[in-house]
Amino acid sequence: MEGLIMTAQLLLGLSILVGLHELGHLIAAKVFGMRVEKYSIGFPPKLFGVKIGETEYSLGALPLGGFVKISGMIDESLDTAQLKTEPKPWEFRAKPAWQRLIVMLGGIIVNVITGIVIFIFLVYLFGDRYYSIKEVNKYGIYVNELGEEIGLKTGDKILKINGHDFEYFNDVRNPNFLLESGSYYTIDRDGKTIDVSIPADFIERLSDNENNRDFVHWREPFVVDSVLDNSAADRGGLRSGDKILSVDNQNIEYFHEFSDILSQKANSTVNMVVKGSNGEERNLEVDVTEDGTVGFYPKSMLEPSIRQYSFAEAIPKGTVDAFSVITVQLKAFNKIFKGEVSATKSLSGPIGIAKFFGGTWDWVKFWTITGMLSMVLAFMNLLPIPALDGGHVVFLTYEIISGRPPSDSFLEASQKVGMVLLLCLMVFAFGNDIYKLFQP
Known part of the structure; x- marks a missing residue:
């Protein structure tokens, strides 16, 4: 039963996100007068479809993706028959490069908007969970080597920051505080109150190693x-x-x-x-x-506090939360490329994502993960890989700057290379998921 719930959440989440992503392309194309031949959630074989106007809307049997077929565009279908004739006014290739660029960005923009909207409503409806310094001080803090270097010790209780009371434990690591001249903590150590100064070069030392950013944390039974x-x-x-x-x-x-x-x-x-x-x-x-x-x-065993937000307050908070997902992705890719993190341990395919949803249906968790996936989908699609939206964006940007488009033969060959790369990535992701299933 848990496996069925995981699978159902994965398919529902991806169907929503892929459907909205492709809808972004479709709406932008129709706004600029392009003919959209097909809109599909899922890949062929087709389960069913209905034609409305010039567009066939369908549901495919393979649910891990989707597509729109725009007349006169070299896409994953590799249908180049239309390119042998003169461009028709309704075709993708007949439109100005800036319009084609907006069409290719349409899906990414919709996914970003979707992610932001989901996080805004999560913040508005459920508030912000955090640990108060009062709760943390029941057990004190623990610190790494950098924390010890500035004079903190595991077991200390932080009472004030720069002589002021505070509520959020995360304020202890706030860069704005750490960058202030003459900053200091007031702490309780074994019943004695002492001040611990922040060195002037602390923020620089904090940036030397990402692990240093967690130089102080709460102890938790x-x-x-x-x-x-x-x-x-x-x-x-x-x-x-x-x-x-x-x-x-x-x-x-x-x-x-x-x-x-x-x-x-x-x-x-x-x-x-x-x-x-x-x-x-x-x-x-x-x-x-x-x-x-x-x-x-x-x-x-620590009890978190919950702060409620008005809708106006939730808008900036939810937006920041959404874009923090992109920040994490950039940091993760950076570590993988540097060889600091193993790709096999960091990357997951559909099986890994399904396990992330979990075997119980929790709507808050479902929408939180779906919001995160929406931002990840936008980020991944913006990568400059042929066959992804980002590959088309690169070629269209080149056309806008140079004043001449790449040749149709080059675009077709690039699309084939991109499809091979994506197929290899999918095989790796699936294989890696299966490998993890048999690991202790």
């Missing part, structure tokens, strides 16, 4: 929330509601302690002492994967 099927945790006997008391005779109270120990025990077997929800203690032998995990979701 935790229990096991849910265990992934067939994971090392599942095979070892870990269950929902378990509290992990120790790992290899090292006491565990906070999640960062647990993560640190597992990172040192990668590719080994550890002994865990856990207390079940019924109060019974058990000894477990659990394998640790090569990336230092065992396969469960933790449930924090």
Whole structure:
């Protein structure tokens, strides 16, 4: 049943996003008087269709995509028969380059708008979840080496920033505060109140290594929330509601302690002492994967706060949240290209995305992931790869700047190369998903 729910959420989310993406192309094309021959959600074979005016609207049997067929355009169909005749006024190739550019950007623009709208309504309807400094100070903070270098210590409780009270824990890492001259924290350390100054060059040191940006974090007690099927945790006997008391005779109270120990025990077997929800203690032998995990979701014992927003307030907040997805994508691609992150571990295909939705139907989670996918779809389609919208944008931009279009033969060959690249990427994504299914 969980697999069916995952699949249903994936297909519904992609159908909405692909349908809107292709609708963006269709509307822009019709606005400029281009003939749209076909609009399809899903790829052939066709399940059913209806013709309205000059356009056939259909649903394909392969739901992971869609397309519009615009007269006089070299697209993924590679139908070049029309190109052997003189351009007709209603054809894509007969229109000015700037109009063709807008048509190719139409899908991307609609996906961006969709993502922004989804996040605005999520913020408006459900507010913003955050940890207050009052809640964090129940257990204090933990810091990495950079945090220790400026004088913070794990267990400290931050009371003030530059002598002022504050509510949001994330203000502790706010660049505006860190860039101020003479900034300092007021902290409680073992019952003593002291000030910790921020060095003038701290923001520069913070940027040297992305890991430094999490130089201070909250300590959080935790229990096991849910265990992934067939994971090392599942095979070892870990269950929902378990509290992990120790790992290899090292006491565990906070999640960062647990993560640190597992990172040192990668590719080994550890002994865990856990207390079940019924109060019974058990000894477990659990394998640790090569990336230092065992396969469960933790449930924090910290209580988040929720801030509600008016609709006017939700607009800028939701817009920022939406574009932060693009920022994450850019950072992820940068790390992959630098070799700092493995592509096989970072990239997922349809199976991985379905698992991301999860096996229970949660509408808030569904729309959050759909909003994220909408922004990701816009970003991916803007990549300068032939057969993607971004490839067409590159060629049209060249035409606008140079005053002459690439030849039809060049466009046709580029489209074929792009299709091969996309096919290889799809095979890799599917294969990688299947490979992950059989990994511990």
